[in-house]
Amino acid sequence: MATMREVARRAGxxxxxxxxxxxxxxxxxxxxxxxxxxxxxxRPNQLARGLRSGRHSCVGVIVPDITNPLFAxxxxxxxxxxxxxxxxxxxxxxxEDPVREAALVADLASRTDGLILIPPIETDPVLDQRALVGxxxxxxxxxxxxxxxxxxxxxxxRHGAQLAAKHLISLGHTEIAxxxxxxxxxxxxxxxxxxxxxxSDFGQPARPEHVRLSDFSAKGGNKSMASLxxxxxxxxxxxxANNLMTIGALRLLKDRGVVIPDEVSIVGFxxxxxxxxxxxxxxxxxxxxxxxGSSAADLLRARLATPDREQHHLTLPVELVxxxxxxxxxxxxxxxxxxxSE
Amino acid sequence: MATMREVARRAGxxxxxxxxxxxxxxxxxxxxxxxxxxxxxxRPNQLARGLRSGRHSCVGVIVPDITNPLFAxxxxxxxxxxxxxxxxxxxxxxxEDPVREAALVADLASRTDGLILIPPIETDPVLDQRALVGxxxxxxxxxxxxxxxxxxxxxxxRHGAQLAAKHLISLGHTEIAxxxxxxxxxxxxxxxxxxxxxxSDFGQPARPEHVRLSDFSAKGGNKSMASLxxxxxxxxxxxxANNLMTIGALRLLKDRGVVIPDEVSIVGFxxxxxxxxxxxxxxxxxxxxxxxGSSAADLLRARLATPDREQHHLTLPVELVxxxxxxxxxxxxxxxxxxxSE
DNA sequence: GTGAAAGCGCTAACAA
DNA sequence: TTGTTAGCGCTTTCAC
Numbered sequence: 001m002a003t004m005r006e007v008a009r010r011a012g013x014x015x016x017x018x019x020x021x022x023x024x025x026x027x028x029x030x031x032x033x034x035x036x037x038x039x040x041x042x043r044p045n046q047l048a049r050g051l052r053s054g055r056h057s058c059v060g061v062i063v064p065d066i067t068n069p070l071f072a073x074x075x076x077x078x079x080x081x082x083x084x085x086x087x088x089x090x091x092x093x094x095x096e097d098p099v100r101e102a103a104l105v106a107d108l109a110s111r112t113d114g115l116i117l118i119p120p121i122e123t124d125p126v127l128d129q130r131a132l133v134g135x136x137x138x139x140x141x142x143x144x145x146x147x148x149x150x151x152x153x154x155x156x157x158r159h160g161a162q163l164a165a166k167h168l169i170s171l172g173h174t175e176i177a178x179x180x181x182x183x184x185x186x187x188x189x190x191x192x193x194x195x196x197x198x199x200s201d202f203g204q205p206a207r208p209e210h211v212r213l214s215d216f217s218a219k220g221g222n223k224s225m226a227s228l229x230x231x232x233x234x235x236x237x238x239x240x241a242n243n244l245m246t247i248g249a250l251r252l253l254k255d256r257g258v259v260i261p262d263e264v265s266i267v268g269f270x271x272x273x274x275x276x277x278x279x280x281x282x283x284x285x286x287x288x289x290x291x292x293g294s295s296a297a298d299l300l301r302a303r304l305a306t307p308d309r310e311q312h313h314l315t316l317p318v319e320l321v322x323x324x325x326x327x328x329x330x331x332x333x334x335x336x337x338x339x340x341s342e
Numbered sequence: 343m344a345t346m347r348e349v350a351r352r353a354g355x356x357x358x359x360x361x362x363x364x365x366x367x368x369x370x371x372x373x374x375x376x377x378x379x380x381x382x383x384x385r386p387n388q389l390a391r392g393l394r395s396g397r398h399s400c401v402g403v404i405v406p407d408i409t410n411p412l413f414a415x416x417x418x419x420x421x422x423x424x425x426x427x428x429x430x431x432x433x434x435x436x437x438e439d440p441v442r443e444a445a446l447v448a449d450l451a452s453r454t455d456g457l458i459l460i461p462p463i464e465t466d467p468v469l470d471q472r473a474l475v476g477x478x479x480x481x482x483x484x485x486x487x488x489x490x491x492x493x494x495x496x497x498x499x500r501h502g503a504q505l506a507a508k509h510l511i512s513l514g515h516t517e518i519a520x521x522x523x524x525x526x527x528x529x530x531x532x533x534x535x536x537x538x539x540x541x542s543d544f545g546q547p548a549r550p551e552h553v554r555l556s557d558f559s560a561k562g563g564n565k566s567m568a569s570l571x572x573x574x575x576x577x578x579x580x581x582x583a584n585n586l587m588t589i590g591a592l593r594l595l596k597d598r599g600v601v602i603p604d605e606v607s608i609v610g611f612x613x614x615x616x617x618x619x620x621x622x623x624x625x626x627x628x629x630x631x632x633x634x635g636s637s638a639a640d641l642l643r644a645r646l647a648t649p650d651r652e653q654h655h656l657t658l659p660v661e662l663v664x665x666x667x668x669x670x671x672x673x674x675x676x677x678x679x680x681x682x683s684e
Numbered sequence: 685g686t687g688a689a690a691g692c693g694c695t696a697a698c699a700a
Numbered sequence: 701t702t703g704t705t706a707g708c709g710c711t712t713t714c715a716c
Contacts, residue, residue: 001452001476003709014687019711026686028709043452047393051692056389058432058453066421069615072414079408079435088453090400091433093421111383111400111430134343250619273411274614277592279621345693356703361695370701390693395707 002040010036012298047190059300060090060108062101065121069273070243070289071118074140077293078116081301087113096120109135114300116140121185121216138296142186145315151299153292153314157190158284160318161239164267165198165303167283167320168237173265173329177210177235179224179245191241210235214245221248229256236329239264243272246282265326287318319325343383352378401642402432402450404443405409406454406462411615412585412631415463416482419635424642424651429455438462451477456642458482463527463558478645479494484528485655493641495634495656499532502627502660503581506609507540509625510579515607515671519552519577521566523589530558533583533611552577556587564588571598578671579607584612588624607668622666 008015011032021027022044034043050056060076063071079089085148090112094101098120108115114136139152168176176193181188192213199206209231214220221240227250228235240246246268253260260266260280268284275282303309363369364386380385381637392398403420405413421431432454436443450457456478459676481494510518520537523530534555539549551573556562563582569589570577570594582588588610595602602608602622610626616625637656645651 005709009702015710016687016712017685020686023711026685043448045393045396045709046453047389048692049391049711051387051393051694053708054692066418067411067414069409069411069414072409074410075433076408076435079433083435086449088432088434088450090430091417092423092430093418093425106385107428110431111388247619248705254619272616273622274589274616277589277596278616278619298612346695347693357693358703358705359701360694362702365695368701387693390708391695393710394693394695396708 001045001120002042004042004044005189007033007036007040007042011217018222026114031300041167056113057086057113058088058090058112059116059297060092060112061118061322062092062094062104062108062115063118064096064101066091066093069246070270073289074293074296077290077295078297079286080290081297086299094120096122098122113304114138114333116296117142117299119185120213121182121188136203136300136307138300138303140292140296145311148156149303149307151303151312151314153296153299154186155287155292155316155318157187157318158194160269160287161191161194161241162241163197163318164269164285165195165202165324167267167322168239168265169199169204169267171237171326171328173237174204175210175233175235175237175329176204176206177228177238178206179212179214179215179221179238179249181216181241181245183213185216188241192248195239195241195334207233207293208235216242216244218248218251222252223248225252229258235264237267237326239269240265241269243268243270246270246284247272250278250282256303260325262326262330265329267326272320276323278325283323283326284321285318286321287316292316343387346384346386348381349378349384350374352382354580367588380556380616398453398455399428400430400432400454401639402434402435402446402454402457403460404434404450404457405460406436406438406443408433408435410586412612415631416460418637419632419637420639421635422632423636423639427643429441436462438464440464446526455646456480458642459484462528463524463530477679478533478642480642480645482634482638483524487653490653491645491649493645493654494654495638495641497629497634497658497660499529499660500536501613502629502662503533503536503583504540505660505662506581506627507544509538509609509664509668510581510607511541511544511546513607513668513670515579515581516546517552517575517577517671518546518548518569518585519554519580519581520548520590521554521556521563521570522583523556523558523587525555527558530583535584537581549575553573558584558586560586560590560593563587564594567591567594568598571600576649578605579609579668581609581611583611585610585612588612588626589614592620592624602667603669604672607671609668613663618665620667623663625668626663627660628663629658634658 004015004018008018009027013029017027018033021030094104094105101120116138118140119142125215137150141154144150180192196206212224214224229337240249247279258264268282271284271286272282304328346357346360350360353371355371359369360375363372363375399676434446436446441463458480460482461484479492485495486492487492522534525531538548554566556566582591600606610624613626613628
């Protein structure tokens with residue numbers, strides 16, 4: 001790789017002039033410098049440039065699972081914002097492991113100008129440590145009031161759960177179940193509490209045996225749905241608190257030959273990729289995932305520009321998208337669904 | 343941020359000792375150094391470290407579309423391999439734009455130790471330029487024999503197309519259509535040619551009006567399928583040469599109320615995320631996408647270790663996964679599908 | 685406007 | 701083993 005010195009010598013100017021020219025300054029031998037750059041195929045060493053200027057021109061993004069389409073879209077939103085500034089995205093995968101995440105945070109903190117974190121499901125203590133001193137952080141799907149340089153973006157989980165509950169109640173369901181995520185996670189807790197609260201508010205508190213605490217995974221959704229169907233009184237409607245659990249639940253229903261929505265109505269939280277191709281298409285609580293990402297990026301960008309600005313916590317709206325997976329309940333609770341007790 | 347000097351002073355040793363200690367060397371005051379590191383919350387400046395050692399500890403990955411689950415899984419494979427070496431992944435999105443890709447390549451080339459490129463659909467001249475002199479590159483889904491430091495991984499596109507064709511023929515279809523990707527792309531060309539060739543080899547060359555050249559997009563697949571149905575003799579089976587076009591085609595069939603597989607059999611190339619939840623589940627040519635990514639990463643890793651090793655070009659296998667979207671053709675070509683001519 | 689010179693934080697020779 | 705020294709390639713004062 002050619003260095004700036006070589007370019008300077010070839011163009012008959014000083015390295016300083018080349019540097020000035022490259023950062024948009026006015027210099028004399030501009031044409032000759034450009035020529036030299038081209039001839040030598042010169043590209044500035046970002047390491048040196050960064051070391052000198054104190055900027056990495058790079059932000060870190062840690063997701064729990066790259067292959068979750070939700071996170072992919074989030075990353076898309078983030079990347080799009082920073083691409084405009086010529087700031088790159090360092091993407092890392094915590095694989096839902098808090099320990100791994102902690103290591104990644106530590107590593108990325110010294111390679112980037114700031115971090116956008118989508119925390120894994122289990123609570124991790126990283127952020128409370130001094131690991132992040134001085135590194136701007138934006139949290140997605142989680143809020144944290146400690147640390148002056150930690151902003152956050154979440155969606156209105158409570159409202160989403162409320163919409164789901166109201167929708168099912170308004171259809172006339174009385175046997176409504178919920179497959180919740182872990183209460184240790186912010187979205188898990190919020191959706192769980194708000195859903196149950198809403199049912200109570202409408203005078204239809206959920207039966208304890210219709211409440212499942214799961215883990216936001218497809219497998220978890222699958223098992224939870226199985227055990228719900230095996231209840232004495234199976235639910236006529238189920239709210240699945242995230243996309244993966246919804247997928248798991250749908251798989252189980254398909255395996256058991258349960259007809260949606262005739263036998264069981266389903267509302268998911270977060271849209272599925274091919275949602276509208278499913279049979280029936282899925283009723284979901286939807287959020288603007290790309291916007292969630294771009295908002296996080298905007299927050300980080302703003303803090304990069306103004307490190308000592310006050311904390312910002314954004315809450316983005318959600319909406320109910322009614323499609324084919326919800327309908328009125330059948331006359332009575334469908335006892336026959338309980339295959340095991342036949 | 344604390345620097346190594348400060349750590350050294352606090353631990354009562356020289357910076358060199360701290361450096362040695364941090365890279366696993368044996369030193370005396372290890373305990374005191376560790377203590378100082380902790381107290382000062384020291385983290386080495388990767389910029390300085392990289393500048394000095396000449397390594398970025400970072401590879402660049404450019405994908406055409408992050409939100410395509412295929413690429414997400416690919417990135418997962420890549421990230422997993424490099425994570426083991428503590429090498430990070432800089433992810434950029436070319437958004438299918440060759441010009442944008444060229445700019446990204448130039449930028450990433452000066453920020454990373456090597457690049458993994460998934461070229462956009464349209465052919466781009468970037469790689470033939472001197473832009474990449476000295477930067478190791480691994481191409482996915484495309485081969486290029488120029489440039490000694492350019493390796494590649496592809497899947498056996500021809501064999502995949504062949505499997506699809508044979509499958510449909512063996513079911514008894516005689517009116518077989520294909521929605522191909524652009525012939526300017528390697529996978530587009532390979533799949534297209536092999537599919538048509540196989541039909542011919544079995545004495546059933548495709549009708550010209552049953553061949554569509556599209557663009558690997560959902561919209562393209564949608565339009566192509568629409569025009570196929572509008573043909574005088576609509577096909578009884580269609581091969582969609584990639585995942586997005588398959589999605590588009592499925593949408594159209596659903597919109598028009600065409601029953602799969604009774605009225606039209608569908609084979610896709612590359613599995614869809616919720617493929618098995620679709621009704622019917624989709625018959626596809628599948629490849630090990632994660633492995634595709636990890637193989638690309640392995641190639642890059644190997645070249646990073648041995649820059650002057652010879653070029654390697656891998657071809658990974660594909661398989662036919664028969665699910666519910668293909669069956670025997672109805673007695674005759676289904677004229678009634680042609681809604682427009684009714 | 686231009687060049688000389690210092691130095692960002694680290695690592696790798698070299699000496700001790 | 702340890703410390704001293706030089707310098708990776710760039711930007712940015714500072715004089716001119």
